[in-house]
Amino acid sequence: MSTKSQERLRKPRADALRNRDRVLEAAKTVFSAGGAGASLEAVARQAGVGIGTLYRHFPTREDLFEAVYRREVEQLSELAEALKSEPSPVEALRHWLRSTVQFVATKKGMMAALAIVMNANSELAAYSHAHLTASINALLARAVEAGDVRSDVTADDLLRALIGMCYMHDQTGWQQSVLRLLDVFVDGLRVTN
């Protein structure tokens, strides 16, 4: 019981937080470059920590994938928040959508692994869906209130469209194509009177 009371009080060690973040950053780099099967020891090396540290924070490869993914989803949320200060609501939306495409593009080799994790952990799917929908909603609502875009398109619609577009992942030059389609799409969202 003495241990129990301390569990709550003691704050996590600073080096633990720092190392956790270093590993996540390294994982993003290494997996993006070498694909989902890249060596975890390479990740530890890149992060400048021991292999034991990596495994303590992320017991399985999937745990690491998941954490990297969550981190990026949160970064997209933060970007949406930051874009509230962008003068033009429409450009803010466009900017965010483009960033999302880049986000997908970076993870060439990771998408596959993420699909596995998503399958195994539907809570993660719900989590990311909620975050992304909320981000889009904030951006969309502002644009609608400003009278810049039509009001009959929901955040869910937009997310679905985005995912669908990014799914044509095979053709070469897909990224350019999606960016073009996004531009057309955003233009189409505008009220034209």
Added chain:
Amino acid sequence: MSTKSQERLRKPRADALRNRDRVLEAAKTVFSAGGAGASLEAVARQAGVGIGTLYRHFPTREDLFEAVYRREVEQLSELAEALKSEPSPVEALRHWLRSTVQFVATKKGMMAALAIVMNANSELAAYSHAHLTASINALLARAVEAGDVRSDVTADDLLRALIGMCYMHDQTGWQQSVLRLLDVFVDGLRVTN
């Protein structure tokens, strides 16, 4: 030059063909059960061949994935061909679509790996797209000619719809859902006058 002239003439050894097929069959089984990361030596064991034989036929894990996938696409083509003798064109189409869903369902763990291979090898994407489109087209054309289904839906549309449906791979019970949607879809294809 003597070797060069023989390269063309000599036919492949029978045991080589047999073993290649055994490995593919084993790979299908093992990967379906154990996911894309399953041990290649387990595949060799299951196939009843040496590990060296496996590697000679398929130098990389991706080569093996690709070959398994190609084989299954071809089997879907053959199924489409066989279904030409099914009395009702609409039921033939429905049957084929349902088989495709099952095909996807079997490969839970493989889809991820396939996504990687598809990315790396766009020829494979073109190959499978062509085969699948052709299969659908044959089935669809027969149904249209029989006057059973509307004529303003292309094979490409149908394939896209199919892929999109199967992409909701996360929710539990997706398979039942897709099968239900397919039924609705096929019913919708019927001419109603």
Added chain:
DNA sequence: CGTTTATACGGAGGATGCCTCCGTTTATCA
């Protein structure tokens, strides 16, 4: 047929990666 020869086979073994375990180090708290 029997011989020759290209081709395929199996599996040993070195290299690499996975993951656990534990002695050492360090941040927190009294």
Added chain:
DNA sequence: TGATAAACGGAGGCATCCTCCGTATAAACG
């Protein structure tokens, strides 16, 4: 500042990867 819980690094045991080569055998040829 000392005690101690928490985190660290990396050695080492085990599994898998993949290459290499001696052996076996199917096809070709006389």
